[in-house]
Amino acid sequence: xxxxxxxxxxxxxxxxxxxxxxxxxxxxxxxxxxxxxxxxxxxxxxxxxxxxxxxxxxxxxxxxxxxxxxxxxxxxxxxxxxxxxxxxxxxxxxxxxxxxxxxxxxxxxxxxxxxxxxxxxxxxxxxxxxxxxxxxxxxxxxxxxxxxxxxxxxxxxxxxxxxxxxxxxxxxxxxxxxxxxxxxxxxxxxxxxxxxxxxxxxxxxxxxxxxxxxxxxxxxxxxxxxx
Amino acid sequence: xxxxxxxxxxxxxxxxxxxxxxxxxxxxxxxxxxxxxxxxxxxxxxxxxxxxxxxxxxxxxxxxxxxxxxxxxxxxxxxxxxxxxxxxxxxxxxxxxxxxxxxxxxxxxxxxxxxxxxxxxxxxxxxxxxxxxxxxxxxxxxxxxxxxxxxxxxxxxxxxxxxxxxxxxxxxxxxxxxxxxxxxxxxxxxxxxxxxxxxxxxxxxxxxxxxxxxxxxxxxxxxxxxxxxxxxxxxxxxxxxxxxxxxxxxxxxxxxxxxxxxxxxxxxxxxxxxxxxxxxxxxxxxxxxx
Numbered sequence: 001x002x003x004x005x006x007x008x009x010x011x012x013x014x015x016x017x018x019x020x021x022x023x024x025x026x027x028x029x030x031x032x033x034x035x036x037x038x039x040x041x042x043x044x045x046x047x048x049x050x051x052x053x054x055x056x057x058x059x060x061x062x063x064x065x066x067x068x069x070x071x072x073x074x075x076x077x078x079x080x081x082x083x084x085x086x087x088x089x090x091x092x093x094x095x096x097x098x099x100x101x102x103x104x105x106x107x108x109x110x111x112x113x114x115x116x117x118x119x120x121x122x123x124x125x126x127x128x129x130x131x132x133x134x135x136x137x138x139x140x141x142x143x144x145x146x147x148x149x150x151x152x153x154x155x156x157x158x159x160x161x162x163x164x165x166x167x168x169x170x171x172x173x174x175x176x177x178x179x180x181x182x183x184x185x186x187x188x189x190x191x192x193x194x195x196x197x198x199x200x201x202x203x204x205x206x207x208x209x210x211x212x213x214x215x216x217x218x219x220x221x222x223x224x225x226x227x
Numbered sequence: 228x229x230x231x232x233x234x235x236x237x238x239x240x241x242x243x244x245x246x247x248x249x250x251x252x253x254x255x256x257x258x259x260x261x262x263x264x265x266x267x268x269x270x271x272x273x274x275x276x277x278x279x280x281x282x283x284x285x286x287x288x289x290x291x292x293x294x295x296x297x298x299x300x301x302x303x304x305x306x307x308x309x310x311x312x313x314x315x316x317x318x319x320x321x322x323x324x325x326x327x328x329x330x331x332x333x334x335x336x337x338x339x340x341x342x343x344x345x346x347x348x349x350x351x352x353x354x355x356x357x358x359x360x361x362x363x364x365x366x367x368x369x370x371x372x373x374x375x376x377x378x379x380x381x382x383x384x385x386x387x388x389x390x391x392x393x394x395x396x397x398x399x400x401x402x403x404x405x406x407x408x409x410x411x412x413x414x415x416x417x418x419x420x421x422x423x424x425x426x427x428x429x430x431x432x433x434x435x436x437x438x439x440x441x442x443x444x445x446x447x448x449x450x451x452x453x454x455x456x457x458x459x460x461x462x463x464x465x466x467x468x469x470x471x472x473x474x475x476x477x478x479x480x481x482x483x484x485x486x487x488x489x490x491x492x493x494x495x496x497x498x499x500x501x502x503x504x505x506x507x508x509x510x511x512x513x514x515x516x517x
Contacts, residue, residue: 001373003447007454009374013411014461085344113264129341137274180268187279 020079024090027075034071035097038064042104046154048161058109061101068098071156076133087208092139098123099135099143104150111169113177116140138191141184143192148174152201155208164217167208178202264510282348288333289352290485294361295326296352300424303362307432312366319363326356332384334407342408346366350413357409357417361422369443371451381407389491412463419469420447426476430483441487445480452477 038061044050045057055069102122106114119135120127126134151170158166178198186192212218299322306312333349357377364372383405409417425444432440452473460467 001371003450003454005370006371006373007457010411010415011458011461014458014463018461082341083343085341085346087345113267115267138270141271142294176262176264180264183265183268183272185272185276185279 002157019089021087023078024075024087027071027078028091028094031068031071031075031091031094031098033065033100034067035094038068038101039097042101042108044159045108051158051161053161054108058105061105065102065105065122072124072133081132084129088136092136095123095135095139096142096146097122100146100150101143103144103147106171107147107151111173113144113173119143138189141181142191143193145181145191145198148198148201150176152204155205159208159212164212167205167212168218171205171209174205175203253331278489281340282345285333285336285345285348288329288336289349292326292329292333292349292352293320293355295329296355299323299326300362303366304424304428304431305357306366307428307435307437315477316363316367323356323360323363326359330356330381330407331385331405331426333387334381334383334405338405340451342410346410353409353413354417357414358420358424359420360416362470365425365447366428369447371418371447374409374411377409377414378406381409383407415458415462415466416469418451418464419473422451422473422476426480429480432488433483438487441480441484445477448477448480452474 021133022211041061041064045054050057075091099119100121103114105122106112106118116135116137119140123135126132128134151174155167155170158164159168181195181198184195186195209218264350282475299319300321302315303319306315309315330353337345360377360380361372364370364376385403385405425448429441429444431461455473457472458466
């Protein structure tokens with residue numbers, strides 16, 4: 001094989017690669033659009049009126065996740081299934097966002113931590129690599145960490161909206177998450193960097209809880225609940 | 228309804244709050260909380276640790292491959308100054324066999340895994356191997372080794388997993404064939420590094436009074452350069468970075484050939500070597516800075 005032949009073979013490989021990447025990028029763009037729509041929808045819970053409408057907002061978000069499932073189904077067809085990690089970078093960001101949105105949705109619905117299986121089910125993908133397009137564990141964890149900072153924001157805003165008990169529940173939840181993450185031996189990677197931000201979220205929520213308790217606002221709520 | 232909901236939250240909070248206190252107390256001793264969150268994270272811990280361990284093992288293998296390949300390249304550089312080229316080539320081949328064994332270990336490590344998930348761990352080693360093996364091939368055949376030829380040598384037969392077959396699978400597959408595929412990108416980057424080695428060989432071969440090699444090398448380098456220009460910036464980012472170094476090597480070799488042609492007729496051979504040995508040291512210094 002001559003040098004020229006060899007290089008034209010490689011050129012062929014590279015342009016085929018590029019085509020796949022462009023196809024993936026197109027689908028990912030649509031996915032990002034839908035993810036933004038869901039985010040806008042769920043973010044409206046931060047508004048004072050939003051607290052009452054959480055269930056209806058969650059239903060709407062669930063509907064939007066149907067679109068996500070179709071797009072992800074389309075994404076799967078764009079590349080050979082065993083080369084997931086070759087193109088991982090292209091959808092890593094959006095998949096983390098989607099994991100966050102699913103986790104946030106589930107938290108708003110049931111105030112519990114979404115499992116990786118649940119996220120995979122909401123997004124219509126697999127949990128383990130062997131079965132096809134899957135949710136990488138690091139992406140799932142990154143999504144959970146994004147949710148933590150969203151919850152610290154929610155704690156502040158729920159006080160503003162007059163809901164004094166929610167911050168306490170959030171605080172409890174975040175503390176559990178924190179001790180969960182402390183079990184992990186993270187390398188010096190993007191996930192670790194994001195985890196380093198978790199302590200600020202914990203701190204923020206603790207401040208809110210402190211403010212409420214020294215003013216006796218938590219007890220007031222309890223008394224109200226007992227009536 | 229809302230009030231009731233909040234009240235619920237409060238009582239739940241109280242319960243877990245007390246649970247939390249105990250958690251804080253004995254978290255130093257044991258972390259066996261019944262909490263589903265903790266249970267889930269224990270699973271993640273295991274999964275991440277397994278992955279990181281594998282990654283580290285691959286990095287280590289890659290380092291070993293890099294070192295051995297570099298040594299092989301140094302060995303191959305001696306062909307310009309020893310009378311028996313074949314002997315050096317055989318010795319290099321033995322060394323490369325050792326490197327291939329290590330690549331076999333990588334292949335075993337990533338069996339059943341996604342090659343690209345751990346690609347970053349071993350890509351430096353593989354590139355260095357491509358460089359060494361293509362250098363060896365060039366000295367022997369004066370041509371560029373193809374990707375298929377490289378991959379064809381990376382087939383490993385393992386017959387050590389008798390245990391696995393005994394455990395239930397049919398015993399027909401007592402011998403298992405493992406292959407390792409060098410990706411086209413790794414190949415390309417390895418070949419780009421090869422040009423630097425060729426430049427060195429070209430310069431030092433003059434010192435040996437060899438007047439043919441420089442011209443052969445310059446022709447070969449020009450072909451490779453044409454190939455890289457053909458790929459241009461459609462390739463990955465690293466390729467375009469290496470293109471610059473490639474240009475430098477090419478111009479050094481071309482200059483050397485030029486000097487040989489111009490001054491070869493006027494300077495006696497043993498003095499030509501002096502002219503070039505001073506050039507070589509200059510080039511080496513250049514590279515030290517770059």
